[in-house]
Amino acid sequence: AQTVTQSQPEMSVQEAETVTLSCTYDTSESNYYLFWYKQPPSRQMILVIRQEAYKQQNATENRFSVNFQKAAKSFSLKISDSQLGDTAMYFCAFMNHLRGGSNYKLTFGKGTLLTVNP
Amino acid sequence: AAGVIQSPRHLIKEKRETATLKCYPIPRHDTVYWYQQGPGQDPQFLISFYEKMQSDKGSIPDRFSAQQFSDYHSELNMSSLELGDSALYFCASSINRDSYEQYFGPGTRLTVT
Numbered sequence: 762a763q764t765v766t767q768s769q770p771e772m773s774v775q776e777a778e779t780v781t782l783s784c785t786y787d788t789s790e791s792n793y794y795l796f797w798y799k800q801p802p803s804r805q806m807i808l809v810i811r812q813e814a815y816k817q818q819n820a821t822e823n824r825f826s827v828n829f830q831k832a833a834k835s836f837s838l839k840i841s842d843s844q845l846g847d848t849a850m851y852f853c854a855f856m857n858h859l860r861g862g863s864n865y866k867l868t869f870g871k872g873t874l875l876t877v878n879p
Numbered sequence: 880a881a882g883v884i885q886s887p888r889h890l891i892k893e894k895r896e897t898a899t900l901k902c903y904p905i906p907r908h909d910t911v912y913w914y915q916q917g918p919g920q921d922p923q924f925l926i927s928f929y930e931k932m933q934s935d936k937g938s939i940p941d942r943f944s945a946q947q948f949s950d951y952h953s954e955l956n957m958s959s960l961e962l963g964d965s966a967l968y969f970c971a972s973s974i975n976r977d978s979y980e981q982y983f984g985p986g987t988r989l990t991v992t
Contacts, residue, residue: 794979804985805983806983808980852922865979865981866937867912867914867922868924869923871920872921
């Protein structure tokens with residue numbers, strides 16, 4: 762079974778600064794997807810960024826980027842120019858890439874609560 | 880754009896009662912996933928459906944059952960409710976079973992008293 766570990770239960774950052782959230786995972790599979798989801802106080806699950814394991818290039822979405830180290834099984838999220846609206850719980854998630862009949866269930870880490878201070 | 884709809888948004892039940900949660904996927908999405916998020920916890924996969932058939936099962940108690948109907952909406956039925964069932968229940972949909980993109984609904988908050 763896959764496991765996802767987020768070692769930072771809480772983090773804080775000043776507005777406009779950069780912060781990095783850590784995530785490691787354990788799997789014996791070679792094809793998979795990794796995600797960062799944001800859960801603000803509204804509790805809605807919002808996809809922040811996605812990385813396919815077969816792609817060496819790190820994914821980027823505006824102020825959000827990842828550092829994907831496949832050999833180390835590490836998948837960190839960098840948030841640049843932090844904004845007050847970034848305050849939320851951030852979950853790292855793993856999904857197997859199994860074609861031919863299997864669905865893609867998500868396995869989540871325990872989350873990191875990020876607070877952006879004015 | 881249409882999103883995943885979940886109803887009700889909030890539900891309060893007493894111990895030993897039953898509850899039914901409904902999920903309406905995005906139009907033309909035929910795959911549905913259910914997740915349970917306890918207080919202060921990460922979401923846990925419960926069960927999934929593809930084309931009205933159960934396709935995968937996670938840590939779903941035997942007291943829970945679910946199905947997907949011909950219009951692709953899904954219902955999660957929970958019986959003999961326990962205090963520990965209090966949680967946020969998410970439904971997510973995908974355009975098909977080979978898609979890695981899951982679109983989450985707003986969740987149903989179930990409180991068992």
